Each structure stands twice: as C-alpha cells, then as structure tokens.
C-alpha cells in the first residue's frame with residue numbers, strides 16, 4: 001500500500017505526497033513551512049490569505065509551492081472554510097476562485113469536489129485534518145478540511161457520498177490520503193467535543209483516551225476519519241494516514257494549538 005513521503009523541491013520548499021496518488025500520476029502536495037517569503041509568525045511558507053499575513057507574500061508562497069509540484073497557482077480554487085459540512089462541486093466556471101483574493105473564494109465551504117481536469121482544489125490547515133480523495137475509476141477528486149466539528153459531522157464521508165451522487169463514484173474505488181494534522185498524542189478536547197462525538201459515533205470510546213486532567217480527553221481525529229470512510233465501504237488498504245502530528249512537528253508544519261492561534265497555514269492541493 002501507499003506511504004506519505006516528504007520531498008525537497010527545487011525552490012527550497014519541502015512538501016509531502018502520497019505514493020498511491022503519485023502512482024496514478026495525480027498531481028498533489030501538502031506544503032510545509034519551509035521555502036517561503038512570509039515573516040514571523042507566518043514564517044515562511046504561509047499559503048492562506050485569511051491570516052493577518054500580507055496578501056502579496058501569500059500569493060508568492062502559493063506560486064512557490066504550486067510550481068514545485070507542477071500546478072498553476074493562478075488556477076487554484078479555494079474556499080472560505082468555516083468548520084461546516086458544506087461541500088461544493090467545482091466546475092470550469094470556478095477556475096481560479098480565491099487564487100489571489102480571499103473575497104473570491106467559495107463561501108462557507110469545507111470540502112471541494114470536481115471531475116474537471118486542470119482545476120486544482122486547495123484547502124488550508126493548521127492542525128485540522130486534510131483529507132484528499134481520488135476516484136481513479138470515474139476520474140474525480142475531493143479535498144476536505146476536517147477539524148473536530150467537520151470530523152464529528154463526518155464531512156469526509158459526506159464528501160465521498162457527494163462524489164457518488166454527482167459523479168457515480170463508488171466508495172470502494174476511492175483512494176484516500178490523510179495528511180499531517182494534530183495527532184492523538186497532542187489533541188486534547190473537553191466535554192463539549194465528547195458529547196457531540198457520542199451523538200455521531202457508536203464507537204466513540206475507541207476514539208478517545210483519558211488524560212491526567214479531569215474532563216479532558218485525547219481525541220484521535222485520524223481514526224475518526226478513517227472509521228467514517230470504512231463505514232461507507234472505503235477499503236482500509238486504500239487509506240493512507242501520514243501519522244505526522246503538526247503539534248509535535250510545528251517547526252515543519254504550522255500548528256494552531258502549539259502557536260496559540262497566531263500562525264500560518266499549510267495547504268493541501270490536488271488536481272486531475
């Protein structure tokens with residue numbers, strides 16, 4: 001099965017890829033902090049416009065990252081992510097939306113799907129879980145932003161079901177990559193999260209672990225995402241989890257928790 005690997009690009013940027021996607025020549029990548037032009041606290045390859053970083057730096061960083069993997073940064077489609085379970089079907093008309101201006105990004109959306117070649121889907125993360133999906137049979141792709149809310153609302157599962165209703169995707173054909181994000185080693189949540197989790201997951205107790213603090217638990221977002229995909233027939237062997245924690249590795253990736261909310265974002269991008 002596939003693996004998650006780190007690559008060193010020709011412009012000094014480090015980025016991650018999934019070997020099971022690369023084997024199908026699907027261009028994609030997960031950016032890291034290295035090789036960009038942003039100043040602290042966004043140093044250096046912040047690719048998100050909705051931070052307090054200057055837009056010019058972000059656009060340059062997007063060019064550096066995208067060029068490294070052979071994607072046109074001016075064609076990327078992005079979303080105004082709000083921890084919802086809303087999924088947008090991206091068509092030719094959306095090409096370039098949010099590529100250089102946040103106002104143009106698709107509003108109120110946390111997952112993008114398309115069957116149109118040449119339209120890169122890109123979402124932004126600092127600890128939340130990036131889920132990339134490829135259906136090699138119907139030739140469709142998806143990108144998902146799953147924080148705890150999205151994970152509990154099963155946005156990754158809903159995205160594949162949306163690919164099914166829009167494009168005829170079968171879950172058993174899908175290949176999935178779960179990219180660097182906060183791991184069960186570091187992600188501590190309170191009762192609010194646990195109560196929501198209990199409503200949606202029968203096996204909620206397998207997804208959490210006690211901490212030494214009262215009313216605080218470790219929550220395994222990776223397992224919760226894998227579980228909801230297997231629930232609809234995605235094959236365990238087709239899901240590759242990077243198992244790289246962004247809080248443990250905040251020198252390499254941005255971490256919202258580790259850096260008290262003042263930081264940049266990594267990007268996950270994929271194109272047919």
Ligand SMILES: [Zn+2]
Pocket residue numbers: 182183184185186187245246247248249
């Ligand atoms: Zn960790």
